[in-house]
Amino acid sequence: MPELKEMLLRPSKVRHLKHNHVFTYRGVPVKEIKRSFKSACKKAGIEDFRFHDLRHTFITNMRKAGVERGIIMKITGHKTTSMFDRYNTVDQEDALRAMEKLDGYLDVERQKITSYLLQGEAYRYKRPLHNPSLHCDPCHCERSEAISSPFYPRTMNHEL
Numbered sequence: 001m002p003e004l005k006e007m008l009l010r011p012s013k014v015r016h017l018k019h020n021h022v023f024t025y026r027g028v029p030v031k032e033i034k035r036s037f038k039s040a041c042k043k044a045g046i047e048d049f050r051f052h053d054l055r056h057t058f059i060t061n062m063r064k065a066g067v068e069r070g071i072i073m074k075i076t077g078h079k080t081t082s083m084f085d086r087y088n089t090v091d092q093e094d095a096l097r098a099m100e101k102l103d104g105y106l107d108v109e110r111q112k113i114t115s116y117l118l119q120g121e122a123y124r125y126k127r128p129l130h131n132p133s134l135h136c137d138p139c140h141c142e143r144s145e146a147i148s149s150p151f152y153p154r155t156m157n158h159e160l
Contacts, residue, residue, distance in 0.1 A: 003074070004074070004075060004077065033051065034051070037051050055076070055087055056087050056088075056089055058076070059072055059076060059084070059087040059088050059089075060087075060088055060089040060091075062075070063088055064093075064094070069081070069084065072084065
């Protein structure tokens with residue numbers, strides 16, 4: 001975790017802090033935040049919330065922002081994806097986005113199917129049944145097979 005430590009120490013060089021603490025009150029390092037955090041939550045009307053819950057929020061927000069899982073894990077110090085998944089929260093917004101992606105995919109597929117069905121025989125094309133480079137000119141060869149779209153069975157337009 002030396003990279004993370006260096007990243008966290010960098011702001012102290014910019015702000016000229018005289019200590020290593022993240023939280024301060026009137027320039028004095030806060031050594032214990034439990035009571036202050038509880039008091040702030042109470043004033044804000046937030047119930048059943050622990051400081052540690054912010055870790056879940058951070059990880060979820062990083063993922064939603066599009067940050068890769070490996071990078072988030074590096075920042076948070078998670079070594080395994082199972083621990084990462086414990087902190088990553090999938091909510092209703094995630095489910096709605098997933099459904100929107102699925103809907104977009106299915107729209108494209110529906111358009112393909114509709115196009116096939118509307119054009120019907122226009123999607124059929126001719127292909128040589130045998131290797132034309134060995135025996136004949138493919139433009140004049142009568143021995144060919146009609147290939148259909150995925151929605152029609154293969155048919156032969158000649159007999160062997």
